[in-house]
Amino acid sequence: MNETVPGTSDRPGTVASGTSHQPVSSREVRRRFERHQKRRSTLIALTSTLVVVGLLVALIPQTPGWYKVKRSFFDGDVFSETFPRLLEAFVKDVQIFLWCAPCILVWGMVLAVCRSVRTPALFPLRLFAAAYTDVFRGVPVILTILLIGFGVPGLGMDRPWNSPYLWGSVALVLTYSSYVAEVFRAGIESVHESQRAGARSLGLSSGQTLRFVVIPQAVRRVVPPLMNDLVSLQKDVALVSLIGPIEILRQAGIDKSKFANFTPYLGAALIFLALTIPETRFVDHLMARERRRTSGTTIR
């Protein structure tokens, strides 16, 4: 907002002084000043964007490889022929996402609660949860998918227990629940000790305290980072294609080979963006609201 240094004529006191003999309230002067500033920054932002975009449009076609790139990535005919199929395949991604997400949230919460229990008798549980999150956070998701996706069906079980959808999803749940568990745990730990004291002093058990007092507050606080993880999950579902299921990435690969053209990948990217951009905007909105709620105003 502050990329311009206001010249003397922008200073609050002088805006109205020349034009009017009426005394102008200081509030009015401030309002005018802020309006003026806002218009000015919008104008600057607009101009600089136009210049940059204009340069790109003008310069990129001048590059020696542009013609080839344009043909193999931006082929309109290929696009319109493959796009519906991609969209259809994308339904599979959404399905995988929709059944994985609830499992991840529940399992992640279970792990977080296990890591937060303080009863010595339940120490093994805590140890298990800690080891679990360490392992699955430390291994790239793609490796987990490959290991589980090729490993478990290798045991030779009958349908449906050899389905790549199943084991791909399991791999996603294993990995993402470890991320989500850490988010929940941070939330649980951020609830002040005095909340527990307040609840326990009323005779609530430690389980009731966790359930009615600590977890509701923890969850509220971690909604934005949680949503971020879910947006990542939405994208990583495509990795399941590596072990077989024909979802959007795989479909794009098939069409790429068929047409000897990369345009299907572009189509797939656009489809992802159509979903993930609104999602990330929504998360940003939630975060901004949380910040406003906790700090009153936003600092420029």
Place this chain on the structure above:
Amino acid sequence: MNTKISLRSVEKSFGDRKVLDGVDLDVASSEVIAFIGSSGSGKSTLLRCINLLESIDDGAILLDGVDISLPGLDADPIRRRIGMVFQNFNLFPHMNVLRNVTLAPRKVLGLSADEADDRGHELLRRLGLHDRAGAYPDQLSGGQQQRVAIARSLAMEPEVMLLDEITSALDPELVGEVLDVVRELKGNGMTMLLATHEMGFAREIADRVCFLHQGQILECAPPNELFGAPRNERTQQFLQRVIDSGRL
């Protein structure tokens, strides 16, 4: 007069630091005890030990003659009988006033939602908060929040109330409304143990005032005696400091 709470050489350390160093006290039913003493003398720790929020290292705490400090005892049923109100209210920020008050009666005593709501509304009316039942804690003044905290505690119908500096987080003009509630509780015969820096209030409400110093009760006497003619030298020094700072 029967004894409600007995403290028998209660000891408590945090690490190497002895915070309670042999506290002995018998509290009769309907008696009001005020703990005074400088910051760090162990007032909060003592109250937290009685509420079993801290376990003691040695000694015993008896409620109606039964040792409640035995290790391994289920603390939850005992805490139900002993209400505690904290300096910073510790209200649940995600619940409205009524839910704050009715949570424990419903989940711990097993009251139905209607029964608990009736009890909650009745208490809020008594504490002058009936029009704020739907408000959230952060929409209330400090005095109102503290009264909700008291209502929340009373909803469990405790036999004893522990009040830990319940007015010290409040603006001076809000202190009165909270103290009124404590007066009313005393009028109803509630057994109370309170830690306070409000000497005037301790003098007015307490049957006995106990001076705590480095984890020991050095002197315990009716307010007129303790404030008028303190016997222990430390008590005299403490009260002198209080007078010098204009807080008496």
